[in-house]
Amino acid sequence: MPYQFDDLKERCRDEWQAYIQHRFVTQLGDGSLASESFQHYLKQDYLFLIQFARAFALAAYKSPTLADLRQAKDGLQAIVDVELGLHIDYCKAWGISEQELAELPEARATLAYTRYVLDTGNRGDLLDLHVALSPCMVGYGEIANWLNDRPETARGDRNPYDAWISMYESDEFQDAMKAEIRWLDKRLAEISPARFEQLARIFSDATRLEIDFWEMGLTLSN
Numbered sequence: 001m002p003y004q005f006d007d008l009k010e011r012c013r014d015e016w017q018a019y020i021q022h023r024f025v026t027q028l029g030d031g032s033l034a035s036e037s038f039q040h041y042l043k044q045d046y047l048f049l050i051q052f053a054r055a056f057a058l059a060a061y062k063s064p065t066l067a068d069l070r071q072a073k074d075g076l077q078a079i080v081d082v083e084l085g086l087h088i089d090y091c092k093a094w095g096i097s098e099q100e101l102a103e104l105p106e107a108r109a110t111l112a113y114t115r116y117v118l119d120t121g122n123r124g125d126l127l128d129l130h131v132a133l134s135p136c137m138v139g140y141g142e143i144a145n146w147l148n149d150r151p152e153t154a155r156g157d158r159n160p161y162d163a164w165i166s167m168y169e170s171d172e173f174q175d176a177m178k179a180e181i182r183w184l185d186k187r188l189a190e191i192s193p194a195r196f197e198q199l200a201r202i203f204s205d206a207t208r209l210e211i212d213f214w215e216m217g218l219t220l221s222n
């Protein structure tokens with residue numbers, strides 16, 4: 001049986017579930033998350049997204065074909081034009097200016113995650129890099145859908161974080177997520193069991209670093 005993206009998730013099912021259904025996520029969904037935690041997360045996520053945009057630029061550099069180049073360009077565009085744009089507007093609404101964002105120091109969880117992905121991409125090939133990026137690209141789309149299906153989730157005026165959920169439910173974000181899964185499914189179909197083990201390690205590491213990012217928000221750690 002050829003491998004596919006779902007096999008990576010299945011291989012680290014416990015970590016994936018701990019990421020998708022993290023306490024930060026459930027509190028964000030029911031609206032009970034402390035605003036300090038959300039603001040801390042938002043600020044660090046701005047810094048995170050800048051580094052992730054660099055990682056997609058690295059994917060473009062490492063792309064041997066036009067199809068690969070387009071996929072890297074679409075990922076970069078989803079972050080720079082869609083996510084970062086919305087993020088800056090969203091930060092403004094929460095009283096955080098672009099100037100403040102530009103001057104922030106990176107928290108350790110931000111440093112660890114982003115540099116892990118960049119290092120994996122530098123050392124490895126294009127598939128290593130896309131697998132390291134995939135918990136970010138796929139996880140938030142899945143989180144938005146999971147929250148939306150959850151009866152405890154409060155929507156609209158009843159939840160101060162409703163716009164965050166809507167951002168990741170948007171067609172732009174969901175389409176970028178599906179395109180990334182399609183790209184990965186095609187590449188993973190061609191790999192050996194030994195290669196799958198290497199990629200499963202990367203996927204698990206990146207997923208654990210996503211969990212640490214939520215923890216950083218909850219504990220306000222720097």
Ligand SMILES: Cc1ncc(CN)c(N)n1
Nearest residue numbers: 045048135136137140213
């Ligand atoms: C930490 C993190 N992971 C994922 C995403 C979704 N691109 C994000 N904005 N921030």
